[in-house]
Amino acid sequence: MEKSLPPSGFSMSRRFPIVVLYGSPFERGRQHGSLFSSSIRAALDALRERAGQPGWSAAEKVAASSWTYLLGQQPQIAAEIKGIAAGAGFSPLDIYCLNGFEFFDEPAPTGCTSVAVSTSAGAVVGQNWGGPVGTEEQLVLIVHCERGLQYTMITSPGTLGWVGFNSRGFAFVTNDLMLDRSATGIPSLVARRLIIRQRRVEDAIAVLRSIDHMGGRCYLFGDETGAVGGVEISPKAGVISLEGPAIVHTNHPVTDPLLPHECVDVAAAVYPSSQARLHTLNRLRHLLDGKEGVQRALSDTSGAPDAICKSFSADEPTQTAFSFIFGCRLMEAALSVGRPATNAYHDYAPVDPVLRHVAVRSA
Template structure:
């Protein structure tokens, strides 16, 4: 996994990203365009154009970073925005995920197995953003704002796709993730989530350096429904009644058929430490429809990376590929500037 340190203001960091990963960004953009019809692509450009005006108002620093990515990789600004806005193309992300957030009241751990088509793991990068008053580590695909991450204050975030209702106006979830990682603690994240205009369904789990964890299921029409407790696990279907009402059950059964099996496995053990969490993420019970997932004809995705964020210690442990076959590599960020 490429490990890139991006320094300076948002535009400069975006430009460094774009220049360093230019070849991969062009390849990602080509795949995205090939996966869409001409009509769907034109519609996505219109939606992204309207959303961009909202983004410049809401988060000028993130808009500047996307401009830097576009100019560094020599693609159009709108194309750079579409790389971080799969919702504009009305496509479902190609793979489910299993997430967990655990605390003993003092130490919070947030973790995820991120599933995708085989080979996706070869396209990922770890991006470290450093500025005088900002620091965040993101696991990202080339040209995107990032999938999951942790900031220098020890706030960490993981996420699952939910297939519920959608909206015509709002900001992409990859933008929302970066906005949330500007916060210092769980309460700040929950407040910001309630104010955001969401384009599609999603579940976020998060934890902070004070030992707090929480989660939130989102439907654009219902809003944000919190998840609480010292141990929260999630897959790719809603578990709160208000959001479950909005679920497209047939689509979930077709796209994420393993979701309910994975949730049952994740709910079984009591997670009392890092070793238990690593064990959960390596769990192959029910394979191929397991937490540590194997590609199959029914669901052609597998675990592309596994990550464990230890919030108090500001440590990210990442395994590229299936964790039952790989090794976690730890990155410590406690020495970095605190947000």
């Protein structure tokens, strides 16, 4: 049975902190690292502990090779990572490891449910982004201001960011896929920073076709023209397009070329709810007619705890950490911290980096 949104009086009022960064890539990184040095230290300590010394050493070797590639191919992103490292008091390779879960053998579960739909009011892109319980307490909106471009990333301190939108009316979301892996190329957090600078869906897809990927992913996009699109990516199969006026996705591949490359047992262990979430989202396609309809779909708790709006469960110990929806034509985002079924969405306009009732810390 479809679950409706709770009355507004019962919705919690939680908001992301916002940081606005200016300057060169290195300077923006330095500001980021300095502001969040304690959180970055805690994240690196936790990552080292999870990996163990053998796992950390192995990851450093993979990261070092990728870092050399990054220095030559994407020096501006490398400069920002160097800045984060300088501000937080770590080596650039430490920060790069924090940005490259592909460097490690253990999957980092972040189950997501995503939508990109072309409506009469323009393109709408949305996602419920999941993680371990409490992940939302460590998230921040970081607004990067450059000459002629502003882009906003929902970010864990020390990283380049998870999903985002820009002042050109472009937005993207991305889902993890348990596919084949490669020891060469760049991690997906770097790829995300490349596509966030784009203006059109086709530009983002062209960028993703031009780089070497280390693992499986799905990306969905929308732009101010009303266009939507998506891709599934496997290092072996390449970049496969997803098309249609309404594209929905969870954490398993849906295109024929990628199906042979799925690590089925790993996917079933890490994301056992993926098939059910996609089934429910397909059932709710009639709601996907605008931002409000996407909000209703992403707030659905059918099949809880392993629902679109996910709660912690023993089989899949993650829950929705935030919900993000972006209307590309008007360039307006709606953000919910935590599960949107119980936490109100709040509007945010990227052309004016001030969210109502939230103190903005300008670095």
